[in-house]
Amino acid sequence: MGALDEPFPGSWAMAAGLVSRWELRRNFVRVFPDVYLRKGCTLDAGGRARAAAHWAKGDGVLVGYSAAALHGTRWLDPDAPAHIARTGHRRSPCGIRVVRAAIEPAECCEVDGFRVTTPARTAFDLGRQLPRDEAVAVIDALCAATGLTPSEIETVARAHPGERGMARLSTIIDLVDGGAESPPESHTRLLLIDAGLPRPTTQLVVRDACGAFVARVDMGWEPWRVAVEYDGAQHWTDPTQRTKDIDRIAVLESLGWRVIRVNATLLRHRPHIILDRVRVALHAQGWTDDQGALVAATFE
Template identity: 40%
Template sequence: MSVPARVPRRLAVLPFRGSSAVSDGLLTWTMLRGPTWIRLLPDVYVHRDGYRAGDHGMWCEAVSLRLPPDAVLAGRSAAWLFGVDVLTRDAPVTVVLPTAARLRPHPRLRVVRSPLAARDRTLVGGLPVTTPLRTAFDLGRHGSRVEALVAVDALLHRRLVRLPGLRDFAAARAGWPGLSLLREVLALAEPLSESPMETRMRLLLLDAGLGPLTAQHEVRAGGRFVARVDLAWPALRRAVEYDGDHHRERAHFRRDVARLNALRAAGWVVLRFTADDVLRRPDATVALVRQALAERRATAADH
């Protein structure tokens, strides 16, 4: 992407404070009011070629320029900066503010007022954020049960936090809001869960009374590795897998066919589901899994 020569290099891509650019002699207020610059927040601008309305990273950069002392990016925004994408569509930037601090409201901003110890702050790419441990603690005690579990599973899977450490962190903060939800989430959390949809599918099956089940189970036959399946009932040789869009790619499809044939030869039945099955047809999905488990139990009883 070429940048016109008249645009100062340091202002070509990232958001910046307009007042600083003017005081440094890089721009004038008249120039900032022109079509070359997009105003994101009060006194925060970005070059039009660097503007991407849905780019959460751009908005995090912009918000960080307006943060009062000791305030940090937090929640889903902090997770995103750590490389864990649990954002909802057009999610606002989440900020934790000290009690006495002020920040002007904005549609792309979500403000949370909460105690924040110095040890709960860190930097990512120069931006102030809550530590992974504090981020997991916050996400696990707010929102819906499923979204809280999705976020905690994702942070655990990336090994940004460990389950024992998160339990200890929560135990040391008795009386904080949302701890009852967090305790439930920690009882259900699974570090081996590889995607948000896998977590949602696992919770759907557990809530239907189809547990216990094993995440990322290795199937072996005669001591030989056959495959690893998303969710399994090893004693019954039944498994459930979530198929994302990447499974439609030709090379991936061919590998899946060979893999499923190998599992079938090892005596396993694998049910495969998509996002629509989990989100829009949960009852039918549960019914199919329940039937597959019941059939296997009946067959085992006959023998």
């Protein structure tokens, strides 16, 4: 990617002889004051974060969604405002949200030359600020991208006693699981937990009687051989993927597994159907409600 194929400071590009003022006006659009993007290009969450950092000219630290984006977190809203922490003047253009805060040096790092909060501090901020389900999904994705663990978030939390949102954060840390591969998988897992079912294991590996790999399921319970799979659109529209799914489920069922499939419509509009099917499958495989209470108690 060329230097002018992502957000850049216009004054720097002209001073470096990369573009003339006329070319800047003709071939690029202004994203923020003195920050430009080539016409025809679109900003994702990472690009918006970089644009905000250029606007701040090094005076600030990318936080929240913007830090998460530069750490490689997927599924972020590309139209959400960029977030940056500064200690001085707070006025900002539309599309940038300035937070007045001083971030400890130990909680900052660099990504591609931009100052951002560490993954643990980023999760600490997001977990205190976002609604529970959104926070869990974003932090799940952040953990998947960076290898962050809940214990690292707890370490940051202990260093900031009394901060607003700590009770919410504690609940969210308890629910985080970096094994989720998409927000719908996170939301499906939360649905099951909220219903009092035992916590599923994410990215559960299924093996045959000889120990050979058979499949990896989105989430499930090995003791009862029940799996829950979230199927995105490609699982229904791609014939090749559809055939693989049919064969895969047939193999799992031949090994005594029950597979409950979930899609967006069921998750959004008929979650009770998902819960009914999971309960029926678990009971049929030998699970009892008393076992569910026992498993839940181990996480309290």
